Amino acid sequence: MTKPSAPLKKKPAPRKPAAPPQAAAAFDKAAPEIDALERDALIPINIDIPRAVSQVLGVLPGLLALRPLIAERLPTHDVGLVDRLETYALAAWYAHLAWLSSGGPQNGLKPLLEEAVPLRANLLGDAEALARRGLVDAETVADIRAGNGHMDTASDLVALSALFSGSWSEIAGKTAATEDEVRRAGELGPELLAALGVREHGAAPGPSDAADKRARAFTLFVNAYDQTRRAVAYLRWNEGDVEAIAPSLYKGRGGRGASSRDTGDAPQENPPAQPDAAPASPDTAAPAAAGAPAAVPPG
Numbered sequence: 001m002t003k004p005s006a007p008l009k010k011k012p013a014p015r016k017p018a019a020p021p022q023a024a025a026a027f028d029k030a031a032p033e034i035d036a037l038e039r040d041a042l043i044p045i046n047i048d049i050p051r052a053v054s055q056v057l058g059v060l061p062g063l064l065a066l067r068p069l070i071a072e073r074l075p076t077h078d079v080g081l082v083d084r085l086e087t088y089a090l091a092a093w094y095a096h097l098a099w100l101s102s103g104g105p106q107n108g109l110k111p112l113l114e115e116a117v118p119l120r121a122n123l124l125g126d127a128e129a130l131a132r133r134g135l136v137d138a139e140t141v142a143d144i145r146a147g148n149g150h151m152d153t154a155s156d157l158v159a160l161s162a163l164f165s166g167s168w169s170e171i172a173g174k175t176a177a178t179e180d181e182v183r184r185a186g187e188l189g190p191e192l193l194a195a196l197g198v199r200e201h202g203a204a205p206g207p208s209d210a211a212d213k214r215a216r217a218f219t220l221f222v223n224a225y226d227q228t229r230r231a232v233a234y235l236r237w238n239e240g241d242v243e244a245i246a247p248s249l250y251k252g253r254g255g256r257g258a259s260s261r262d263t264g265d266a267p268q269e270n271p272p273a274q275p276d277a278a279p280a281s282p283d284t285a286a287p288a289a290a291g292a293p294a295a296v297p298p299g
Helices: 020-036 049-065 067-073 080-101 109-132 138-145 150-166 179-201 207-235
Strands: none
Touching (some): 020 207, 049 207, 067 207, 080 207, 109 179, 138 150
């Protein structure tokens, strides 16, 4: 039997999404599952997709490390969700970019670049200063620094936004970067990628079709991560490191209502029930009690 490891102390850093060609290939691979989703099963998009994708890609190595334990301890859980999670994340990322470009480059490429280049330089300089102090992951910052070209500028803004957002409680007041700059980087990166895509390949399908694909890809991605996160919560209950291994995508949304998908940091007296492979509907699931994972509906 696989033995549980010590609690995870260090939170994994976000990772910048793949370039559009790789994301497009992931979307094509997931397309049958995306198209098979029923419309009434689609989840409202009330989180930032690029940031969520970066966050999940960052924690994916830790989730894959738990795969053998999930397969051993939870035989009814679809462990293939862990294997497909990167594909689903990149598919959601690509669908988001296609949706952004479906109406054409609203602001034009040149002004986006004029804003993006100095914003990347400023945030990257701030990130490097924080990395020297050990406040953010130095390897992640070095990976961002290695980027070059317009595509990398756009992806780097997404990664920097996710990096700063994920560590804001630790770095607030210790950096010249502002929350507005971090927020804008998360918006500008995808806008720039979409504009670059329009320049290279023309506009994406019409807004209605693009929005539908985006909602479906997002739902597939979030459901897979949600179920994987429930499995982690069941297995790592005593260690109390669920938020470090698989943090909630809905945590710290600022001003928006709490989601039934959120879970707290501290476990209650009893661990959650063994997770089932079927995801809970966000419209019908009861809110989780403070400090306990969301209840799993009967299969």
